[in-house]
Amino acid sequence: MIGTSVVFNGVLIPASMLTAALARYVDNLSIWNDHEIYKVSLVGSTVPIKFAERYFVLCTNHQLRGCQPENVSLLGRDGKMLITSAGVRHFNDDSNPYYLDLAAFDFTEPCEARQELKERFFALREVPPDCPATDIVFAVVAGFPSGKQRYELEEKNHIGKVKRIVVCRPEPASYDPALLCLRAEEPLDFDPNGMSGGSAFVVQAVAGEFRAYFAGLVVTGGKDQFHIIKAGHIWRFLRTLV
Known part of the structure; x- marks a missing residue:
């Protein structure tokens, strides 16, 4: 090629x-910890997706074992700042095998508040x-x-x-x-x-x-x-x- x-x-x-x-279009999947020093745990990777004017962070359910879903976050570009979701989260329907191991976190609200976040999300059009x-x-x-x-x-x-x-x-x-x-x-x-x-x-x-x-x-x-x-x-x- x-x-x-x-x-x-x-x-x-x-x-x-x-x-x-x-x-x-891939990022660290981060979990905020209520700890003075060790504020963040890393639990693998995530794909930020823009879909129908909404911004979602996608991962697998097995990455979230032992984690509080409301603490799912993205690391800032500087590796220091944490950005949490709007608290809206969705999990696959276990009765539908096609959804398999998917989880999605709605980051639309923080993306609207921080315009620079939007460039990290892949626009899924096809x-x-x-x-x-x-x-x-x-x-x-x-x-x-x-x-x-x-x-x-x-x-x-x-x-x-x-x-x-x-x-x-x-x-x-x-x-x-x-x-x-x-x-x-x-x-x-x-x-x-x-x-x-x-x-x-x-x-x-x-x-x-x-x-x-x-x-x-x-x-x-x-x-x-x-x-x-x-x-x-x-x-x-x-x-x-x-």
Whole structure:
């Protein structure tokens, strides 16, 4: 794809800038603690999504075990400030298997109060068209593995955010039709713990051109593969919230 460009949410992105562009929309999932020094716990990754003029932070339910949902937060760009949601939260309906392990937190109110927050949210306007795996050129998975974060609260009241980006190829099939299985081009050189809730984007060949799409949310990961909740199921989940 050297020398080509890819259409991404209506914008033409040069191939040389594509991986960084596709890995942009992911963040640390933070939990506020009522503690003088250790104010924040990190519980993996999250995808901030703008959908129908609302702003949601998406993650998986299993990331929230032992946490108070009302304390879910985003870290400021400086690694110091915490931004909490408006207190509105939604969880998957366990009777509907397509929603799987999804949770959403409504950040519309803080986004309206802090305009700079909005640029961190991906505007979800479409989902990838159904296609055989051979039409997916590659995928980009991004997240914040727990072992790579610089937890410096005691010394500096600061958390250093370290993102990892993994280029993947699609597997022909998954054990669950609601999931997309992606295999890393190279085995990971880090522990994938903390990648849950991370983002996945794909580049597909569509009608003679290359187009990039939000593919879904990381639900499980290993040393060489990730399972992704497909974007279509996330879209249907979000439609029930707006």
